């Protein structure tokens with residue numbers, strides 16, 4: 001991140017991606033004031049997240065609780081912290097609205113080229129835990145997309161974790177996360193998530209999940225390609241922030257960090273090298289036809305050796 005840091009009201013501020021004063025999406029549902037959703041079971045059946053339960057471990061949570069659908073969120077009875085967002089958090093919410101709008105503009109254009117109509121997803125900003133059509137989820141799960149209600153769910157505390165625990169700072173790392181989840185929505189509209197859902201419980205389950213996740217990274221790169229072409233949003237160092245984030249949330253990087261060893265057969269999101277390669281491929285080509293990770297010829301051509 002070579003560009004100089006400037007100060008704004010005494011706080012260190014990284015100018016990064018150009019977003020201030022740009023159009024915002026109307027599809028953000030900000031439910032932070034409601035506080036945690038609570039509830040006993042915490043299992044997002046069918047939700048697709050950007051990171052795996054291993055991050056829960058890094059945040060001191062209990063990943064098995066998530067995988068077995070228990071534990072986690074504050075029960076309804078738990079005293080709720082008053083909703084008192086910091087100026088930084090409010091700024092992040094405005095940033096999310098601008099990035100979501102950018103993805104809407106890109107995907108309306110891409111779907112028109114496909115002779116289809118793009119249905120915009122909703123993005124829910126929650127605090128602590130949330131109830132979705134895919135089940136309850138806690139903030140420690142990381143952002144996720146629920147195909148059942150076509151909504152993206154994010155607790156902005158995830159960005160603090162991304163920056164501090166995973167070593168992926170910068171606003172374009174944050175934009176990459178949103179564009180990745182929007183990628184899952186695109187897959188839902190184009191029928192790819194259904195293909196992967198069908199593979200659940202089969203020996204292909206993990207391999208198909210990896211292909212879905214890498215395609216979502218490709219779609220994040222494709223968005224950056226078209227958004228920059230249309231609106232010159234990128235600043236020096238932005239792309240490096242996104243690629244660094246993709247590297248830091250690769251299955252191998254997370255497993256190494258959390259358990260000191262890597263189990264490739266358990267990968268559900270792809271290695272760091274794969275995630276970086278598919279983001280770069282989307283960014284370079286901007287061509288949706290070249291992102292078909294379910295096509296073996298394309299998949300093998302892009303995947304790092």
Ligand SMILES: [Zn+2]
Nearest residue numbers: 049050213216
């Ligand atoms: Zn994902």
